[in-house]
Amino acid sequence: MAAKRGRTGQRLELGLQLRQLREEVQLTRKQAAQGLKISETSLQRIETGALNFRNVSDLRKLLTKYGVTDEEVVNSLVNLNRESSAQDWLTQYRGPLPPELPSFVGLEPEARSMMAYHPTLVYGILQTERYARALHEVQKAVEETTSEQISSSVELRMRRQEVLTREDPVKLHVILGEAALRYPVGGPDVMREQYARLLERSEMEHVTLQVLPFRWGYRATNDFAILDLGDRFPARVQIDSAWNAVSTSDKPREVARFTRRFNALVASALPPEDTADFLHRLEREL
Template sequence: MNTDVESATPALCRLQLGNELRHLRQKAGLTSTQVVRKLFWSPSKLTRLETGENLVVEPSDIMALCQIFEADAETTEVLKGYAAVTKTKRDWWQSTEYRPVIAPGFKAYLGLEATAVALHNYESEFVPGLLQTEAYVRATHQRAHQGLTEEEIGRMVAIRMTRQEALRREVPLKFAAIVSEAVLHRQVGGPEVMRAQLSHIAEVTSLPNVRVQVIPFKSGAHPGMNGAFHTLQFHDRDALKPIIYFENLADAWVSRRQTDVELHEDVFSELQAIALGPQESLSMIKKAMKEH
């Protein structure tokens, strides 16, 4: 465990804590059922702790688990430190300004995105969120969420803009995006908004940690046609295994199932091979700018 607890975000602490607890339980040879029976907990409480879904973790719960797992004193103190961070700090998306417009499933994703070191995103209908301009975000939400007030849409725009800081943070997120050619031609917000949006993508691709590829129409059928997805990878792949994120009009959710992860990682690799290379993709993006 090499996370600097004092400087870590609550999201990272929750994930790291959950994985350490699961590892300790397995090392102790205990099932989840055995643990919750000893502590008179509901099964969902332990599951939420081990998957990092509890916003706040009580240090007393960590002490109880560490006693059952026979963890040493140093490990116990580190894990209590993780729990303390969740009680004393807030992730930016937990603020009163943003909380009302963030669905539970998307809230879980924001915690994962904030702690990931690499993100792969395939989109067939719109520009990936981390590459969207403010005008494009606003136009998208005005059309897709017609029941929202202008104030609520403004908050959603602010959330999207804040997320993009991950591309320029001290240790930047490695972001690889693949989009269908249709994304370049769909006039979200009108021609002026689209020209600015495509210009922004061309600018961001100059960052060494950003790679954008386009799948042209002439490629025909491909494995990404079943829908958009995100795969997230973390610093310690053994402790924090990759995760898949999906969303639709009704819900947003993550999958930690290894078979799901492997399937989508393989599909993304196939899409990278099918798509135009980064320079050819940039040329197509610039050509589409002129057509708008």
């Protein structure tokens, strides 16, 4: 059974339909927002699935501008806006999340496949609870987070991993830099447990795990992840920066650029069948 569409997916569907309607009548966002109680920036966020309409009259006025007169179409979009405004599982987590991250995380359950490159830390969806907590504790003073926020953030990270164990799991391909596996987090016991988790996940049919070892050409670039959302939504890429900021894009040019980068890393990394030996060797070095 496919995963049930979440609120983020509903907002994205609404936004995509509205963007298509606006482009068909050749209006800019600034022109479309004129006379409404929303700004051009808010409309941009609605079209990308980050927001929905708080005032349904603005939605109806916008559809009138777009020449939508079919009441059935209007009602379907109004209902989609109402449904997407309900709280979903993501809203219960109050940790300090970068602005763009919730929309990306909210789309993970919608994904058909995911690809990620993490050169310095283990990818979040593959982390153990103790590893994730230790990472947050180290950054606690810098990020000025509370123990409650850390617990919420760790719980969210564990919840995100359900995409790998549900009935219709997401296909996952991750490349970890050797630095991500050697960076000591929480002590030897935590690292042994983390290596065991990686071994366990790598044995799943829908998970491919590769290691990019230290050698000439090693690429310590920023983390990035790509979501393939199938035919319904455009693919989306998320890029992390050194300042703990997150940016996302569904522009085909940007997605294609990072897809090419990922494919180049696949060719440079060790083949998946060597992953277990590499992890066992690191475990013996602890």
